[in-house]
Amino acid sequence: MSRPIVAAAAPPPLRKRLFAAHNIGLLAAFAAIIVAGSLLSPYFLTASNVLTILTSASVIGVISVGMTFIILAGGIDLSVGAIVALAGVCATTPGAQGLGWLAMTAICTGVAALVGLLNGVLIAYGRMVPFIATLAMLVAARGLAQHISGGVPQTVNDATFNTIGSALVLGVPLPVWVFAAVVVVGWIVLNRTTFGRRTIAIGGNAEASRLAGINVARQTLVLYVISGVCAGIAGVLLTARLTSGSNDVGNLYELDAIAAVIIGGTRLSGGRGTLAGSIVGVLIFTLISNIFVLENLPSDIQSIAKGVIIVAAVLLQGRSASSK
Amino acid sequence: MTAAPALLQARSLSKSFPGVQALANVSITVASGEVHCLLGQNGAGKSTLIKVLAGAQPPDSGELLWRGELVAFKHPTAALARGIATIYQELDLIGGLSVADNIFLGHEPQSLGFSMRRTIRDEARALLDRLGCADIDAGSIVEMLSAAQQQLVSVARALSYDARLLIMDEPTAVLDRAETETLFRVIRELVAGGVAIVYISHRLDEIREIGSVVTVLKDGRSVAERLPAQSTPTSALVQLMTGRSVEYPFPPRPAPPAVDTRPKVLEVSGLSRSGAFADVSFAVRAGEIVGLAGLVGSGRSELLETIYGAARASAGSVRMGGQTLPGGSTETAVARGMGLAPEERKRQALLLDDSVFHNVSLPSLDRFARAGLIDARRELAAAAEVLGSLDVRPADPERIVRELSGGNQQKVVVARWLLRNCALLMLDEPTRGVDVGARADLYALVRALAADGIGILLVSSEIPEVLGLADRVLVLREGRVIHEAAAAELDEARVLDLIMAGQA
Numbered sequence: 001m002s003r004p005i006v007a008a009a010a011p012p013p014l015r016k017r018l019f020a021a022h023n024i025g026l027l028a029a030f031a032a033i034i035v036a037g038s039l040l041s042p043y044f045l046t047a048s049n050v051l052t053i054l055t056s057a058s059v060i061g062v063i064s065v066g067m068t069f070i071i072l073a074g075g076i077d078l079s080v081g082a083i084v085a086l087a088g089v090c091a092t093t094p095g096a097q098g099l100g101w102l103a104m105t106a107i108c109t110g111v112a113a114l115v116g117l118l119n120g121v122l123i124a125y126g127r128m129v130p131f132i133a134t135l136a137m138l139v140a141a142r143g144l145a146q147h148i149s150g151g152v153p154q155t156v157n158d159a160t161f162n163t164i165g166s167a168l169v170l171g172v173p174l175p176v177w178v179f180a181a182v183v184v185v186g187w188i189v190l191n192r193t194t195f196g197r198r199t200i201a202i203g204g205n206a207e208a209s210r211l212a213g214i215n216v217a218r219q220t221l222v223l224y225v226i227s228g229v230c231a232g233i234a235g236v237l238l239t240a241r242l243t244s245g246s247n248d249v250g251n252l253y254e255l256d257a258i259a260a261v262i263i264g265g266t267r268l269s270g271g272r273g274t275l276a277g278s279i280v281g282v283l284i285f286t287l288i289s290n291i292f293v294l295e296n297l298p299s300d301i302q303s304i305a306k307g308v309i310i311v312a313a314v315l316l317q318g319r320s321a322s323s324k
Numbered sequence: 325m326t327a328a329p330a331l332l333q334a335r336s337l338s339k340s341f342p343g344v345q346a347l348a349n350v351s352i353t354v355a356s357g358e359v360h361c362l363l364g365q366n367g368a369g370k371s372t373l374i375k376v377l378a379g380a381q382p383p384d385s386g387e388l389l390w391r392g393e394l395v396a397f398k399h400p401t402a403a404l405a406r407g408i409a410t411i412y413q414e415l416d417l418i419g420g421l422s423v424a425d426n427i428f429l430g431h432e433p434q435s436l437g438f439s440m441r442r443t444i445r446d447e448a449r450a451l452l453d454r455l456g457c458a459d460i461d462a463g464s465i466v467e468m469l470s471a472a473q474q475q476l477v478s479v480a481r482a483l484s485y486d487a488r489l490l491i492m493d494e495p496t497a498v499l500d501r502a503e504t505e506t507l508f509r510v511i512r513e514l515v516a517g518g519v520a521i522v523y524i525s526h527r528l529d530e531i532r533e534i535g536s537v538v539t540v541l542k543d544g545r546s547v548a549e550r551l552p553a554q555s556t557p558t559s560a561l562v563q564l565m566t567g568r569s570v571e572y573p574f575p576p577r578p579a580p581p582a583v584d585t586r587p588k589v590l591e592v593s594g595l596s597r598s599g600a601f602a603d604v605s606f607a608v609r610a611g612e613i614v615g616l617a618g619l620v621g622s623g624r625s626e627l628l629e630t631i632y633g634a635a636r637a638s639a640g641s642v643r644m645g646g647q648t649l650p651g652g653s654t655e656t657a658v659a660r661g662m663g664l665a666p667e668e669r670k671r672q673a674l675l676l677d678d679s680v681f682h683n684v685s686l687p688s689l690d691r692f693a694r695a696g697l698i699d700a701r702r703e704l705a706a707a708a709e710v711l712g713s714l715d716v717r718p719a720d721p722e723r724i725v726r727e728l729s730g731g732n733q734q735k736v737v738v739a740r741w742l743l744r745n746c747a748l749l750m751l752d753e754p755t756r757g758v759d760v761g762a763r764a765d766l767y768a769l770v771r772a773l774a775a776d777g778i779g780i781l782l783v784s785s786e787i788p789e790v791l792g793l794a795d796r797v798l799v800l801r802e803g804r805v806i807h808e809a810a811a812a813e814l815d816e817a818r819v820l821d822l823i824m825a826g827q828a
């Protein structure tokens with residue numbers, strides 16, 4: 001009875017979820033974009049382009065895993081983009097670079113975890129509204145990143161660190177493996193553990209969760225640390241890809257992540273949603289960017305298209321929620 | 325049959341939800357000037373029927389005649405325009421708006437397109453006064469009010485429409501005796517003025533008191549129509565509703581031991597919380613059911629919440645199994661073997677958008693987990709078992725809680741703690757909205773838990789419930805314990821005297 005615990009979990013809820021009206025809409029949109037892309041460009045469905053798409057999805061993708069937890073629990077984290085920048089800057093100071101690639105990676109995720117911890121303390125124990133606390137953190141973390149770096153990009157000289165952004169493992173870029181690993185771990189934690197169940201519970205009804213004996217404050221604290229760590233991992237991937245740390249990277253990543261989570265079907269007020277939906281959300285946005293790049297279309301049109309997709313997805317969600 | 329003209333006539337209404345036939349060929353006739361009561365078990369289809377009558381849900385088939393004319397309400401506003409106002413079982417007030425704004429939401433008195441704030445306030449005040457709610461300020465924000473006050477605001481809103489038909493779905497579930505009396509007085513005035521009332525309640529005495537006729541639903545079908553409300557024997561009504569007879573709902577009480585040597589599971593001493601209760605001391609022994617009687621606002625629920633660690637005490641101590649609880653942590657309380665089924669199921673207990681079994685297992689997840697990984701099969705099986713013991717319908721643990729009927733949602737709240745194996749179980753209004761038959765089952769279950777050595781602390785506004793189920797009763801008045809006695813030594817009149825006046 002030790003091995004099959006995960007496998008033994010009942011499959012019907014998942015099947016039901018996949019066929020829910022909103023998910024059908026999401027999957028249909030996903031499929032339509034793939035069809036459109038392959039019609040527009042013969043290059044679109046080649047293996048190398050698919051890997052390009054997944055690689056560029058990896059940074060926002062990892063952040064979105066953390067964001068899914070946060071939003072499911074009824075919170076929001078606006079500071080993730082700033083954390084990416086701050087963590088990247090801290091990991092690429094001359095001092096940090098002197099310690100080698102492993103230490104740089106540890107500093108990047110460690111700093112991000114600390115910022116997440118601070119968010120968590122403010123929200124869980126300081127009783128601050130998540131929107132306000134993480135907005136303040138966004139501003140402060142960017143400021144700190146600029147202060148540390150002096151506003152100039154810090155080039156990474158450690159070749160090993162830089163290969164994190166480009167190395168191929170079994171023919172697949174390392175960032176894609178990292179993305180996949182974070183998704184798998186996130187999925188298991190969310191769907192198979194007591195921690196995940198409690199996360200959804202406090203988003204559904206925080207007072208009821210507290211009265212059911214859940215330590216809501218501690219759960220909330222840990223959630224913001226998780227979101228910070230995800231941003232830190234994203235920071236490692238981005239810094240390695242850009243081969244430099246800079247205070248102005250990661251701009252608006254928080255909005256990209258939130259948008260992906262929401263079009264993925266997670267309710268903004270928490271308590272309902274899926275990680276798989278968020279990942280499809282990330283992929284939809286990445287596919288659109290990819291098609292626009294392949295077709296050499298202007299980026300302003302691309303932004304308009306993203307906006308339209310967000311509105312369409314949310315309308316569809318409202319439709320399926322009210323038809324119940 | 326009465327000679328009064330049929331105000332509303334429904335013919336062969338049917339309505340189904342995925343996996344449930346909520347209404348099957350139900351017909352009902354409501355005449356002006358009558359209080360038409362709907363009776364039926366939890367999940368029988370009462371709320372669904374009134375939602376169809378009120379235009380809140382379309383029927384799958386069947387027709388509605390309003391004063392002889394065929395109508396199809398596409399939206400509740402269409403029914404309101406004809407003169408049908410409804411108080412739903414689940415409160416539908418807007419929490420962030422004021423009382424007055426809630427009452428007139430959607431039909432604000434207007435002048436040149438501007439809502440007339442003054443008039444709204446004054447008229448809201450008048451309606452509240454009519455309901456005897458001197459303590460509710462028309463300007464206060466609704467979410468700050470107690471459940472009973474919110475219920476009264478919904479009644480005021482329904483009254484504000486001057487409707488010809490007023491539908492009330494369990495309006496008294498959260499009201500105390502005095503509030504219920506006032507509501508009944510208003511109902512009598514309305515009826516005397518020719519208004520028709522459709523009234524749902526699980527309390528048969530209320531139906532005797534104000535009902536004219538009774539229609540009984542069972543499993544979505546009407547099994548008896550227009551029975552006389554006063555003269556139909558209770559046994560006949562219960563038999564129609566449940567298909568069985570429930571003579572005396574309370575299980576026999578075991579004889580108290582001559583010398584009580586059972587260990588004390590809970591010891592409360594000198595517990596106080598400013599503004600709620602003061603200097604409360606008592607103990608609950610293993611296997612004992614202790615009842616707390618008192619008015620709403622006497623500090624009963626606050627006392628339970630403080631013992632449980634959901635609120636902090638200003639003085640005093642709580643000991644579980646001989647050890648002092650740190651206080652302020654529900655997590656510790658649950659870990660030490662306490663459980664609390666709180667008073668307001670929607671706000672304090674349920675995850676409405678999650679499945680029934682996730683709701684039930686929430687405090688017991690550790691029981692089904694190894695290294696944090698949940699064994700969902702075992703969880704589902706265990707949850708299904710307790711749900712079955714309370715006869716939660718439909719018997720599908722994966723159904724979303726929101727889709728259950730009110731009484732079945734209440735059973736889920738209690739079921740959650742049956743799964744947990746507590747040493748001390750605190751039940752705050754456990755039978756709110758639960759039907760007659762299911763109540764008897766619940767009482768038997770609680771007695772069986774006590775027989776297994778669990779200590780039970782019971783709060784209920786229904787004095788007969790406290791007296792019938794508890795071994796020992798504490799009477800609470802204005803935050804103080806004013807009397808303590810074996811339940812067998814008390815009767816309803818005596819307890820009422822105590823909680824109202826405090827004379828010994």
Ligand SMILES: Nc1ncnc2c1ncn2[C@@H]1O[C@H](COP(=O)(O)OP(=O)(O)OP(=O)(O)O)[C@@H](O)[C@H]1O
Pocket residue numbers: 324341342344345346364365366367368369370371372373413717718726727728729730731732757759
């Ligand atoms: N939105 C819904 N989706 C699915 N099933 C529903 C929905 N609303 C009601 N039902 C089902 O219809 C049946 C009748 O429910 P209804 O609320 O009318 O019962 P009721 O007689 O009012 O019970 P109670 O006394 O507990 O309030 C129940 O089995 C319930 O689960």
Ligand SMILES: [Mg+2]
Pocket residue numbers: 370371372413493729730731
């Ligand atoms: Mg009902």
